Amino acid sequence: MSPEMIKLIAASTGETLYMVAVSALIATLLGLPLGVFLATSAKGELFAAPWINRVLGVIVNATRSTPFIILVVAIIPFTRLIAGTSIGTNAAIVPLTIAATPFIARLIEGAIREVDQGLIEAARAFGATPLQIVLKVLIPEALPGIVLGLTLAIVSLLGFSAMVGAVGGGGLGDLGIRYGYQRFMPEMMLAVVVVLIVLVQAVQSIGDRLARRLNKRIRHA
Amino acid sequence: MAHVSYRPQTKVSKGEFMNAPLGYIGDTPAQRLIPAQSIVRLEKVSKTFPGRDGQPVTALREIDLAVPQGSILGVIGRSGAGKSTLIRLVNGLEKPSSGKVIVDGADIAALPETALRHARRSIGMIFQHFNLLSSRTAAQNIALPLEVAGYDRPEIRTRVEELLALVGLTDKRNRYPSELSGGQKQRVGIARALATKPKVLLSDEATSALDPETTRSILDLLARINEELGLTILLITHEMAVIRNIAREVAVIEGGRIVEQGDVFEVFTRPQHEVTRSFLADESGRALPPYVQNRLRSDAIPGSQAVIRIGFRGPHATDPVLARLARDLNIEANILSGSVDEIAGRPFGTLVVGVPETSVSTTVDFLKKHGLDTEVLGYVA
Known part of the structure; x- marks a missing residue:
């Protein structure tokens, strides 16, 4: 493999990591409160607001059921508004974030719902406010699950980020399509796939290890 | 006042x-x-x-x-x-x-x-399933109500130490609930419930x-x-x-x-x-032995024995009342079951005896006169 090719792969990997990191970060900042709210706002819960809960649920589901490639194209005007352009790595972050936010919200909702209701009752019994219950009970107790959820979300984002290559978003996917497919360079295609596999493996094992360390429910020898 | x-x-x-x-x-x-x-x-x-x-x-x-x-x-x-x-x-x-x-x-x-x-x-509360945070150590669990109530760190530390000592878990302070036994978890629960006095x-x-x-x-x-x-x-x-x-x-x-x-x-x-x-x-000692229970009937037939439950409470728990029954009235009571127990720190005895059906009323009167709780349960042939 030529040095030019390696340089190309390195640059594209950097773009992918940048897109995934920024969109994962923003999507987590948006998805965490959204997920916590979804998990605590049904009837009879801490922040009971059944109607808002239902409306948000529908929006989340709608976003999640739109195929990513359609989403990318459909929100081009919005992307232009936010990023100033619809082409390039920065522009790709917009649809990635929008796709990842409801996904992360659902994963966090699931993790929060796993927390034993008895803990909420205990916290209410000693006089905790709903916000204190979220910050001091629900999130710390759900943290191992949240970490695993975020790991899954980042892995999915790596996959999605390859798709934005199709609309000029840059990154490994873009490289694979332009060189590997359009210029008939199978070795480039292979290299892109290998890099993605390594990235996914790395993210997954870091996430697993972190979640295991945070999980105090199981005795560690 | x-x-x-x-x-x-x-x-x-x-x-x-x-x-x-x-x-x-x-x-x-x-x-x-x-x-x-x-x-x-x-x-x-x-x-x-x-x-x-x-x-x-x-x-x-x-x-x-x-x-x-x-x-x-x-x-x-x-x-x-x-x-x-x-x-x-x-x-x-x-x-x-x-x-x-x-x-x-x-x-x-x-x-x-x-x-x-x-x-x-x-108002402190403790629970059947302890309801401790798995992500916090014993000491951190006990500290939680204090954090919520806005105590400052040094105060929390002192109070948590007091509470750990009170429930006898000072050496387990840094253990997570998963590393504690059920009894220890409930001790943490109690300490947590007592945190805010x-x-x-x-x-x-x-x-x-x-x-x-x-x-x-x-x-x-x-x-x-x-x-x-x-x-x-x-x-x-x-x-x-x-x-x-x-x-x-x-x-x-x-x-x-x-x-x-x-x-x-x-x-x-x-x-x-x-x-x-x-x-x-459900408690042992209150139930009749099966061989009596199975033969028990509500009506007296000639020659049958009356089954009487006698409750001895407090000061009467140690009275030799059956001996007196035999001596004073010449009635011989047959002991069927009995127990002496302690309820709320006071002795309480139960004795189930059989007496000839003909002397039921005399016996009951005698026992009541001695301040004992008496109940005729039935008759056995």
């Missing part, structure tokens, strides 16, 4: 209870026996839940209950009797549909959220998930806390042993109503309600 301090043992003279006719306990609400210093008072409390099929479900009906300051009151009932709902009303986790819940002078049900949260700091401790089946030996040690701890800190304890349970071992007052709940309440010794030695009797029947 005269200040009447409440001591459960001395609140009503023993003589008054001893001479009381049967039915005295069941007919008299606990409030009238007790000076008006109840820290927890439920007045005509009812609770209805919306049912699944739209039919409302009534969990509690017109409950009147008073927990005297410094006492240990146990509410016993089968599952579904409404005892969980009852205890959750006391710290406002549930709101009554009607009636008042007064804790330390404040109507819990009428308090706005902020005031209620504040009031809850003076509550005036009342609510115990929601706190020993139901523990083995008998651990149950005993947790009950001993609760009794010690009651004694040393003067903390009032309201506990709910379905286990007789819990009531017997630490409660001084008992309320028996069934179908959302309190069917019997009063001093533990009085209620358990002279049960008025069949539910109370059924709890006692």
